[in-house]
Amino acid sequence: MSKRRTVPLPPRIAAVDIGTAKTVVLVGQVVDRSVRLLGFGERRTEGVVKGVVEDLERLTECVHGAVADAEASAGFTLRNVYASVNGPQVDGERVKGILTVPGRDRRVTVADSLGAAASARRIEPPPGRMTLLYMAQPTLLDGRQVANPVGMTGERLETSFWRVTHEEGSLRQRIGMLNGMSLEINEFLLGSHASACAVAGEGDKRTGCLVLDLGAGTTSWILHYRGHILCAGCVPVGGEHVTNDLCSALRVRRDVAEDIKLKFASAVHHPDDANKTIVKEGLPGGELQFNRATINLVASVRVRELLEQVRQDVAGRLRQIFGRDVDLTPAFLPSGVILTGGASQLAELPVAAGEVFGLPARCAIPATEAAQLRRPEYACVLGLVAAALVNEAPPRRRPAGFWDILRNLFRS
Numbered sequence: 001m002s003k004r005r006t007v008p009l010p011p012r013i014a015a016v017d018i019g020t021a022k023t024v025v026l027v028g029q030v031v032d033r034s035v036r037l038l039g040f041g042e043r044r045t046e047g048v049v050k051g052v053v054e055d056l057e058r059l060t061e062c063v064h065g066a067v068a069d070a071e072a073s074a075g076f077t078l079r080n081v082y083a084s085v086n087g088p089q090v091d092g093e094r095v096k097g098i099l100t101v102p103g104r105d106r107r108v109t110v111a112d113s114l115g116a117a118a119s120a121r122r123i124e125p126p127p128g129r130m131t132l133l134y135m136a137q138p139t140l141l142d143g144r145q146v147a148n149p150v151g152m153t154g155e156r157l158e159t160s161f162w163r164v165t166h167e168e169g170s171l172r173q174r175i176g177m178l179n180g181m182s183l184e185i186n187e188f189l190l191g192s193h194a195s196a197c198a199v200a201g202e203g204d205k206r207t208g209c210l211v212l213d214l215g216a217g218t219t220s221w222i223l224h225y226r227g228h229i230l231c232a233g234c235v236p237v238g239g240e241h242v243t244n245d246l247c248s249a250l251r252v253r254r255d256v257a258e259d260i261k262l263k264f265a266s267a268v269h270h271p272d273d274a275n276k277t278i279v280k281e282g283l284p285g286g287e288l289q290f291n292r293a294t295i296n297l298v299a300s301v302r303v304r305e306l307l308e309q310v311r312q313d314v315a316g317r318l319r320q321i322f323g324r325d326v327d328l329t330p331a332f333l334p335s336g337v338i339l340t341g342g343a344s345q346l347a348e349l350p351v352a353a354g355e356v357f358g359l360p361a362r363c364a365i366p367a368t369e370a371a372q373l374r375r376p377e378y379a380c381v382l383g384l385v386a387a388a389l390v391n392e393a394p395p396r397r398r399p400a401g402f403w404d405i406l407r408n409l410f411r412s
Helices: 056-074 110-121 168-179 191-199 202-207 239-250 254-263 271-275 292-322 349-357 376-392 402-408
Strands: 012-018 022-031 034-044 080-085 090-100 129-136 139-141 144-146 156-167 184-190 209-214 219-225 228-235 277-280 288-291 337-340 361-363
Touching: 012 056, 012 376, 022 056, 022 376, 034 056, 056 168, 080 168, 080 191, 080 376, 090 110, 090 129, 090 228, 090 292, 110 156, 129 168, 129 184, 129 228, 156 168, 156 228, 168 184, 184 191, 184 376, 191 209, 191 219, 191 228, 191 337, 191 376, 202 209, 209 292, 209 349, 219 292, 228 292, 239 254, 239 292, 254 277, 271 292, 277 292, 288 292, 292 349, 337 349, 337 376, 349 361
Parallel strands: 012 080, 080 184, 209 337, 337 361
Antiparallel strands: 012 022, 022 034, 090 156, 129 156, 139 144, 139 156, 209 219, 219 228, 277 288
């Protein structure tokens, strides 16, 4: 009697994105370089304010619920996950490794390239912080950017990374929370990087773009320059601040203010708004009327404050890298500003972003074929899955880029 041959199942991928508004868990199975959706869980995030955990017990309950929902729909228990990191506890800095090329012929070897990279990685993070990951930046040989220095001749080899660090206590807290659910973390990924993987094409990254992920309590950003990640950051302002401002200005409940924001508010205040009246129906006690000028003035002021904070943060990071002020111009970032995240759905946001940054701006949604996930608030978790697919899927002769992978994610 011949033994039945066991065919291993394709790898399963689980991604967890803990945002300031919602926690999302996606589970998929890799089949021929695409992912078949197996499970999905989503809960409103509790215990987090402006990206900072203030009630770990409530957050744990929320994450556990999202994981349980995903496991129930997938039909199996999760063991390993990819997780995003966001918020003000995350920081980044440029670290540089410099090596004088040895030998008479000054020809760069593999060992030289690895040595320069190791030199950069040996730089210790600030006290109280843990290194999460390194993002490669352009390699320079005698001041010239090269794709691969091995085999080339020169004297000074310079390798740089954008190093992402996290406040140590907060990170251990997050790891402990997931480990307490019997979940092992395969890898952390910067949330803004994941979002960029989902909405920015390879052409956008090669020419240069600034991706903003506007969440409820924070706005994360990442800047791609000449095909590399140059810098990233986060400001503690998001869409819920617009809602709170409307709640105070209009003297309505928060849920009413949120609905008004989504249906009527704009990131741009127009002169003729004063002549327009908004009618909100379906409220206890009858309908309410609001002046559109008030709504848009409140929303536009807060949005421009948010965008200006991001612009100043970007300018400060670029000043540290280049040693001088760098103007954000279409020549520097030809692909402009790409807006995503749940709060990016505010009307005329690209117009406001274009005016603040002086760059072309557009909103973007993930390029997945799963219609239920084709929304900006799922950009981060879909980017996590794309990154995981690169790590876990069987190799191909020509590896697919993130943009190609996203187009095939959850193919029906």
